[in-house]
Amino acid sequence: MQRVDNSDVKRARAYPMQPPIIPHKIDGYQVDTNANQCMACHSRRQTADSQAPMVSVTHYLDREGNFLADLSPRRYFCEQCHVVQVDAKPLLNNEFVDIDELLRAARDAGE
Amino acid sequence: MGVIFWGGFNTAMEYTNTEEFCTGCHEMYDNVYVELQPTIHFTNRSGVRAKCSDCHVPHEWTPKMARKMLASKEVWGKIFGTINTREKFLAKRRELAEHEWARLKANDSLECRNCHDFEYMDFTWQSKRAAQQHSTALASGEKTCIDCHKGIAHELPDMAGVPGWD
Numbered sequence: 299m300q301r302v303d304n305s306d307v308k309r310a311r312a313y314p315m316q317p318p319i320i321p322h323k324i325d326g327y328q329v330d331t332n333a334n335q336c337m338a339c340h341s342r343r344q345t346a347d348s349q350a351p352m353v354s355v356t357h358y359l360d361r362e363g364n365f366l367a368d369l370s371p372r373r374y375f376c377e378q379c380h381v382v383q384v385d386a387k388p389l390l391n392n393e394f395v396d397i398d399e400l401l402r403a404a405r406d407a408g409e
Numbered sequence: 410m411g412v413i414f415w416g417g418f419n420t421a422m423e424y425t426n427t428e429e430f431c432t433g434c435h436e437m438y439d440n441v442y443v444e445l446q447p448t449i450h451f452t453n454r455s456g457v458r459a460k461c462s463d464c465h466v467p468h469e470w471t472p473k474m475a476r477k478m479l480a481s482k483e484v485w486g487k488i489f490g491t492i493n494t495r496e497k498f499l500a501k502r503r504e505l506a507e508h509e510w511a512r513l514k515a516n517d518s519l520e521c522r523n524c525h526d527f528e529y530m531d532f533t534w535q536s537k538r539a540a541q542q543h544s545t546a547l548a549s550g551e552k553t554c555i556d557c558h559k560g561i562a563h564e565l566p567d568m569a570g571v572p573g574w575d
Contacts, residue, residue, distance in 0.1 A: 304536045305537070306537040325449070326449065328560055328565050332566055333560065333565040333567075333574060335560065337574075338573060347573070348538075349538075350538075
């Protein structure tokens with residue numbers, strides 16, 4: 299079975315709104331109505347203790363864009379968006395072009 | 410005569426520490442034992458594992474005897490069915506969990522340390538955040554194992570109001 303990347307090293311985002319990947323193992327982490335184990339380190343109050351990146355402010359917004367006092371229920375289940383990484387060979391060639399590359403190419407072409 | 414008594418006593422002590430004895434009650438089997446099964450203390454790469462008594466019964470003589478006497482409360486619970494349905498268990502889960510957290514907090518996570526000896530922990534083999542946490546808060550004595558490793562073996566109860574979790 300593949301080993302999950304547990305290096306705690308942050309990676310560059312593929313696009314600005316990309317949910318950052320999880321750079322550590324999450325085996326058995328409980329995220330249900332009783333407890334959210336991710337938030338035990340990544341909540342606003344715990345970051346000083348854990349040194350883990352805090353959940354972004356977007357996670358406090360409700361559907362209308364109002365700020366809530368605590369984590370929005372629509373963002374409660376972290377793993378719907380955030381994933382761990384394994385060191386696996388891509389099955390297909392990745393032809394994704396970053397917006398930065400496009401902008402750079404446009405700027406170079408414009409010169 | 411003394412040998413028979415002593416042998417019998419120790420046999421009983423050992424038997425009441427086995428996994429099959431503890432999980433003999435459906436309250437334990439259907440609830441906490443089922444929750445234990447996907448965790449690392451049940452099955453893992455090396456096969457080194459913990460049975461119920463490794464975490465819930467002290468190794469040393471006097472605390473072990475004390476715990477065995479306190480087990481009469483569990484016998485009472487079995488007879489009077491304090492958690493004999495899923496609903497009753499779920500209702501009491503937080504209280505039972507808090508008992509265990511308090512016990513481990515009070516004895517500085519003694520049962521964890523029976524296997525996980527801090528003096529022999531090699532931080533270079535741990536992940537970055539594990540090494541960071543163990544070499545600071547754990548080393549200084551500011552925190553003990555159970556402070557962070559709640560839910561390592563059985564599922565967490567409703568954590569509202571638990572420091573570090575809400």
